[in-house]
Amino acid sequence: MEIFGSHAHAAGPCAMVILGAAGDLTKRLLFPSIYNLRKTNLLPESFGIVCMDRADFTEDTFRTHMADMMHEFVGADADPAIVSWVDERIFYVQGDFSDPANFTRLAGKLSEVDHAHGTAGNYFFYMAVAPQFFSLVAQQLCTAGLLEESEGRFRRLVIEKPFGHDQVSAKQLNQDLLKAMKETQIYRIDHYLGKETVQNMLAFRFANGIFEPIWNRRYIDHVQITVAETVGVEERGGFYESAGALRDMVPNHILQLVSLSAMEPPISFSAKAIHDEQVKVLDAIHPADPLEAVRGQYGPSEGTDPQMPGYRQEVKVAPDSSTETFVAAKLLIDNWRWAGVPFYLRTGKRLAKRVTEVVVQFRRAPFALFRRTAVQELPPNQLIMHLQPDEGISLGFEAKVPGPGMNLGTVDLKFAYTDYFGKESRTGYETLIYDVMIGDPILFQRADMIEAGWGVINPILEAWKNKKPTVFPNYPAGSWGPNCADDLLGRDGRKWRTQE
Numbered sequence: 001m002e003i004f005g006s007h008a009h010a011a012g013p014c015a016m017v018i019l020g021a022a023g024d025l026t027k028r029l030l031f032p033s034i035y036n037l038r039k040t041n042l043l044p045e046s047f048g049i050v051c052m053d054r055a056d057f058t059e060d061t062f063r064t065h066m067a068d069m070m071h072e073f074v075g076a077d078a079d080p081a082i083v084s085w086v087d088e089r090i091f092y093v094q095g096d097f098s099d100p101a102n103f104t105r106l107a108g109k110l111s112e113v114d115h116a117h118g119t120a121g122n123y124f125f126y127m128a129v130a131p132q133f134f135s136l137v138a139q140q141l142c143t144a145g146l147l148e149e150s151e152g153r154f155r156r157l158v159i160e161k162p163f164g165h166d167q168v169s170a171k172q173l174n175q176d177l178l179k180a181m182k183e184t185q186i187y188r189i190d191h192y193l194g195k196e197t198v199q200n201m202l203a204f205r206f207a208n209g210i211f212e213p214i215w216n217r218r219y220i221d222h223v224q225i226t227v228a229e230t231v232g233v234e235e236r237g238g239f240y241e242s243a244g245a246l247r248d249m250v251p252n253h254i255l256q257l258v259s260l261s262a263m264e265p266p267i268s269f270s271a272k273a274i275h276d277e278q279v280k281v282l283d284a285i286h287p288a289d290p291l292e293a294v295r296g297q298y299g300p301s302e303g304t305d306p307q308m309p310g311y312r313q314e315v316k317v318a319p320d321s322s323t324e325t326f327v328a329a330k331l332l333i334d335n336w337r338w339a340g341v342p343f344y345l346r347t348g349k350r351l352a353k354r355v356t357e358v359v360v361q362f363r364r365a366p367f368a369l370f371r372r373t374a375v376q377e378l379p380p381n382q383l384i385m386h387l388q389p390d391e392g393i394s395l396g397f398e399a400k401v402p403g404p405g406m407n408l409g410t411v412d413l414k415f416a417y418t419d420y421f422g423k424e425s426r427t428g429y430e431t432l433i434y435d436v437m438i439g440d441p442i443l444f445q446r447a448d449m450i451e452a453g454w455g456v457i458n459p460i461l462e463a464w465k466n467k468k469p470t471v472f473p474n475y476p477a478g479s480w481g482p483n484c485a486d487d488l489l490g491r492d493g494r495k496w497r498t499q500e
């Protein structure tokens with residue numbers, strides 16, 4: 001295999017500041033990613049990590065805790081030399097976010113790190129905090145002078161989802177952030193964009209001449225996007241009760257997949273060119289029709305051993321909760337390429353199998369050449385982008401079954417990532433953190449993308465707010481979701497791709 005493109009180099013000197021560092025994200029994803037970045041020589045030697053949280057740690061106890069966590073979450077083969085390299089660069093500031101004095105102390109700590117590790121006043125702040133603190137923390141950082149950039153010195157802010165809980169609150173949050181810094185300093189994360197296979201959608205479409213000419217309404221019948229999870233809400237009942245599957249997955253992760261599948265070719269591989277095209281297609285999506293959206297909530301599993309509890313039995317969930325754990329919807333895109341081609345999406349928790357995939361279903365062959373043979377019906381071709389867990393791309397087509405007479409069978413052309421690139425242990429956050437360090441915003445979301453995403457689902461949010469579901473729970477844990485999701489496609493004479 002010949003590889004085109006350049007290899008990444010270590011980022012320049014900088015300090016990472018994790019706000020809300022005692023939470024889950026830090027130990028499960030951020031530190032393992034920092035470990036992997038060091039392992040692949042992408043971190044600068046002049047690097048420091050300042051962790052801030054109200055939790056009661058000293059610098060020493062936090063370092064010990066993080067070393068343990070790195071061993072736990074990187075796994076048994078964690079290299080002790082890398083763990084100590086990272087650990088030596090950890091600093092801790094204890095304090096809550098409401099007191100400006102704590103941010104003055106943070107500024108003092110950062111100067112210390114600049115001296116000790118040569119981080120040159122370049123900082124990026126990672127908000128691993130609950131969403132209600134986003135605006136406050138941005139304001140405090142600004143007041144402490146920590147967001148002021150100068151020639152050759154950057155200050156950046158990384159913000160996690162949920163970015164607002166509807167379009168109005170997302171706009172407000174954007175405004176709050178823009179009072180504290182410039183748009184170019186804001187890196188809004190959608191962790192789906194850190195997944196290699198999601199990024200590969202761009203490469204697949206635009207680095208190959210053969211697919212783009214048929215990537216439109218003339219040849220494509222419809223597109224299906226499935227993000228199915230086997231896990232339930234785990235310990236996140238408190239958050240999930242006020243979010244639900246629609247807010248949690250659709251305006252962000254799933255619409256990223258829609259925009260990458262449906263966008264026009266950008267004029268260059270610059271962040272602006274790509275984001276402009278993504279926004280254009282998001283703006284072209286017809287606001288979702290609530291009559292073309294269905295919801296579900298899992299009940300206890302049926303016939304599994306051990307039995308899985310229903311959503312209403314989960315921790316921090318109301319016993320009569322009307323929060324949806326499953327959503328399916330049909331979207332239409334109003335432009336020349338896609339007019340009349342439905343994009344069906346579905347996502348849910350506690351489904352039968354973990355799978356994330358984009359299925360592009362082509363129109364059937366136009367003429368029934370085989371009608372005087374044993375062939376009853378020609379199935380449509382499907383091109384499937386398998387995003388998780390077995391990353392790859394496959395294309396199904398009809399082939400003659402050997403033997404006398406004409407019988408057809410569907411066969412697959414398959415590309416599996418691991419066959420070509422091996423299996424690397426990655427969290428998916430490495431590229432995103434590295435891109436913040438080098439100032440590449442391609443994989444981050446601009447304010448208008450977020451607002452457009454919320455705009456698409458707004459009619460469903462409104463309709464569901466006013467109409468509580470009466471049939472919850474309506475699918476057993478471990479199944480493929482409620483029947484109404486099948487009916488959604490059934491009404492159009494289509495069905496979800498069945499999983500082996």
Ligand code: BG6
Nearest residue numbers: 161191227229248249253356388
């Ligand atoms: C998160 C959601 O953004 O994405 C979770 O809040 C969900 O509820 C997760 O489980 C899914 O991510 P992944 O990478 O496992 O598909």
